[in-house]
Amino acid sequence: xxxxxxxxxxxxxxxxxxxxxxxxxxxxxxxxxxxxxxxxxxxxxxxxxxxxxxxxxxxxxxxxxxxxxxxxxxxxxxxxxxxxxxxxxxxxxxxxxxxxxxxxxxxxxxxxxxxxxxxxxxxxxxxxxxxxxxxxxxxxxxxxxxxxxxxxxxxxxxxxxxxxxxxxxxxxxxxxxxxxxxxxxxxxxxxxxxxxxxxxxxxxxxxxxxxxxxxxxxxxxxxxxxxxxxxxxxxxxxxxxxxxxxxxxxxxxxxxxxxxxxxxxxxxxxxxxxxxxxxxxxxxxxxxxxxxxxxxxxxxxxxxxxxxxxxxxxxxxxxxxxxxxxxxxxxxxxxxxxxxxxxxxxxxxxxxxxxxxxxxxxxxxxxxxxxxxxxxxxxxxxxxxxxxxxxxxxxxxxxxxxxxxxxxxxxxxxxxxxxxxxxxxxxxxxxxxxxxxxxxxxxxxxxxxxxxxxxxxxxxxxxxxxxxxxxxxxxxxxxxxxxxxxxxxxxxxxxxxxxxxxxxxxxxxxxxxxxxxxxxxxxxxxxxxx
Amino acid sequence: xxxxxxxxxxxxxxxxxxxxxxxxxxxxxxxxxxxxxxxxxxxxxxxxxxxxxxxxxxxxxxxxxxxxxxxxxxxxxxxxxxxxxxxxxxxxxxxxxxxxxxxxxxxxxxxxxxxxxxxxxxxxxxxxxxxxxxxxxxxxxxxxxxxxxxxxxxxxxxxxxxxxxxxxxxxxxxxxxxxxxxxxxxxxxxxxxxxxxxxxxxxxxxxxxxxxxxxxxxxxxxxxxxxxxxxxxxxxxxxxxxxxxxxxxxxxxxxxxxxxxxxxxxxxxxxxxxxxxxxxxxxxx
Numbered sequence: 001x002x003x004x005x006x007x008x009x010x011x012x013x014x015x016x017x018x019x020x021x022x023x024x025x026x027x028x029x030x031x032x033x034x035x036x037x038x039x040x041x042x043x044x045x046x047x048x049x050x051x052x053x054x055x056x057x058x059x060x061x062x063x064x065x066x067x068x069x070x071x072x073x074x075x076x077x078x079x080x081x082x083x084x085x086x087x088x089x090x091x092x093x094x095x096x097x098x099x100x101x102x103x104x105x106x107x108x109x110x111x112x113x114x115x116x117x118x119x120x121x122x123x124x125x126x127x128x129x130x131x132x133x134x135x136x137x138x139x140x141x142x143x144x145x146x147x148x149x150x151x152x153x154x155x156x157x158x159x160x161x162x163x164x165x166x167x168x169x170x171x172x173x174x175x176x177x178x179x180x181x182x183x184x185x186x187x188x189x190x191x192x193x194x195x196x197x198x199x200x201x202x203x204x205x206x207x208x209x210x211x212x213x214x215x216x217x218x219x220x221x222x223x224x225x226x227x228x229x230x231x232x233x234x235x236x237x238x239x240x241x242x243x244x245x246x247x248x249x250x251x252x253x254x255x256x257x258x259x260x261x262x263x264x265x266x267x268x269x270x271x272x273x274x275x276x277x278x279x280x281x282x283x284x285x286x287x288x289x290x291x292x293x294x295x296x297x298x299x300x301x302x303x304x305x306x307x308x309x310x311x312x313x314x315x316x317x318x319x320x321x322x323x324x325x326x327x328x329x330x331x332x333x334x335x336x337x338x339x340x341x342x343x344x345x346x347x348x349x350x351x352x353x354x355x356x357x358x359x360x361x362x363x364x365x366x367x368x369x370x371x372x373x374x375x376x377x378x379x380x381x382x383x384x385x386x387x388x389x390x391x392x393x394x395x396x397x398x399x400x401x402x403x404x405x406x407x408x409x410x411x412x413x414x415x416x417x418x419x420x421x422x423x424x425x426x427x428x429x430x431x432x433x434x435x436x437x438x439x440x441x442x443x444x445x446x447x448x449x450x451x452x453x454x455x456x457x458x459x460x461x462x463x464x465x466x467x468x469x470x471x472x473x474x475x476x477x478x479x480x481x482x483x484x485x486x487x488x489x490x491x492x493x494x495x496x497x498x499x500x501x502x503x504x505x506x507x508x509x510x511x512x513x514x515x516x517x518x519x520x521x522x523x524x525x526x527x528x529x530x
Numbered sequence: 531x532x533x534x535x536x537x538x539x540x541x542x543x544x545x546x547x548x549x550x551x552x553x554x555x556x557x558x559x560x561x562x563x564x565x566x567x568x569x570x571x572x573x574x575x576x577x578x579x580x581x582x583x584x585x586x587x588x589x590x591x592x593x594x595x596x597x598x599x600x601x602x603x604x605x606x607x608x609x610x611x612x613x614x615x616x617x618x619x620x621x622x623x624x625x626x627x628x629x630x631x632x633x634x635x636x637x638x639x640x641x642x643x644x645x646x647x648x649x650x651x652x653x654x655x656x657x658x659x660x661x662x663x664x665x666x667x668x669x670x671x672x673x674x675x676x677x678x679x680x681x682x683x684x685x686x687x688x689x690x691x692x693x694x695x696x697x698x699x700x701x702x703x704x705x706x707x708x709x710x711x712x713x714x715x716x717x718x719x720x721x722x723x724x725x726x727x728x729x730x731x732x733x734x735x736x737x738x739x740x741x742x743x744x745x746x747x748x749x750x751x752x753x754x755x756x757x758x759x760x761x762x763x764x765x766x767x768x769x770x771x772x773x774x775x776x777x778x779x780x781x782x783x784x785x786x787x788x789x790x791x792x793x794x795x796x797x798x799x800x801x802x803x804x805x806x807x808x809x810x811x812x813x814x815x
Contacts, residue, residue, distance in 0.1 A: 380760030
């Protein structure tokens, strides 16, 4: 282009170099990490501080992607601000037992078709309006609205009636018993009904959380200040929180190393070795994982409609190598979607498919194939590309020749939701870190009613329904979960590869920062030690 | 009695072609040596590389000097020397097609524009349209339609070069048209097409030769930037930009990962720039 390339040859490349550098920044800025799961609070760095909590100060949190207001009620790849601005009804502890938040107590009806909630009194929104049962009714109805694209809509839709008993007691009536209602309560933020449209436009976020929004600068980050009338006495300790978008991984690490930011959950596993040795930083890994990497299979495309072929693919991939080389060793190689903290996790399930190219070739031959040519879609980010390349190489060893289709994140998400994926795709999923039934009724790849793989099976639907609606506990519940796991392993329409590590990198001065199961950052008790 | 000096051989008196003179300068020779080295490495890639460029192993980020992997390995255990050499080969293959394609199309359009003012207006507006999009925006737009791959990269580079060569040649044609020799040819009854192709074009070609070398440099950058952004050649095929992009998450632990493509791109761009500058200086003399 003439204005860029003047005819005098000495001035060739300056702008082009700058454009290339800018492009690089853009590339590394697209920090889509897929769905992220929560961390165990107990695993957070527990450093005792003799002087006790210190009031004041502003915490800067580095994230690799910006807040997306339109996805306020769905799980997105940046959910840290949810529990800062809003509250949820309950929160899970390490043993997946619900603990009080805005709901102080609850009681199921004998038939499991109703739940009575006692709500916290003295809670006010940032604008001073008191919190009542009407806000809970609105929150549930809001998630039932398909426009909100909430992954837990099926669970919200199971709530078919509301009975208010005053301002702070509410009975939720259910169409049928469900065993993941507290997943909904962990996920569902309580918003101000009057400003919800402004909230999804990013203009005004009015919640009951410990911090109120002062500004959102798209592409730059969020500014939050202490909610002076927060319902927890004396909390939060911090004066404010800055959530700063630092898309490029190296820049994000530099901001942590130099103290410009004090907390991040966005350092890729492959980069953690860089920060692990920095004296002022603490790296903590959590057992709940940070979602899972998987190979998706479109079962409506021949010969992938044959489960023998799908099982051959499952045997062909080297999960341990993927964990080491793609995820930097942070995570867990696993053939099932469950992290170690899940009640559905079993070692037998995790190792059900091992790397056995010989067995994979044999299965492929038994299905009548010696060579297959298949496309594989992946998001064109460095980590996702490395995952796709590793899978491609492993499949090539058994005669499955894969053509990679690098795609931007938004298109990949659209194809995932609209079930228009090619034969294969490699991405990440979440929702395995809470009640196992949630995965099969909420996550797009696994949803028994409508999944990305276009896998339809009356048996799978029945098993999932039973696992979702059963009120069994103990051995009975385990048996149902095992049936879901067995079906997933046998049908292999989603081939899980590895549970991604969920890692917190924080300043040694920071105390008390935790995440809930859906990666909502909780700073109620957090402070910066002197 | 005077003695006539012996007549010098005709060949010795013939002035040397300015391009050869330019390339014989220190600047030109250095440029040619650098470009030649890189081109040779690319051409001999299958012979020099000890491993296929896409073969993976469990040897992650092996350092320089690892037995069997002189430049080490990448994050997926692939031999970096092999990926570098095949990356050079892929890059050269792309720019060797794309830049001449852009140059030829640009020149043809400039010649067509010289035939009639209406065509000139149409061609200039088309050039304006292409120039309205910066190179990488153009790249993203083309790959959004065609998807990533070798063809879109060639198309983007060619598209970006068309107005460059078109405008340059048009300027030359306008300057030459007012010269006396053109008027003489026209008075002599030479047809407009013949004047354009036989008389004007050869005299307007010098800047195009310099621009060609410049455009090769720009093409190296454009291909590298597209691959870096993940909209270039499809993985796992290596290109210099793709290898550089893959190295970014590992810069702190394995700086050698990025060193190969960085040095190569620098050598190639420096070489081409020196050649272009040498040609430009000689032509302007």
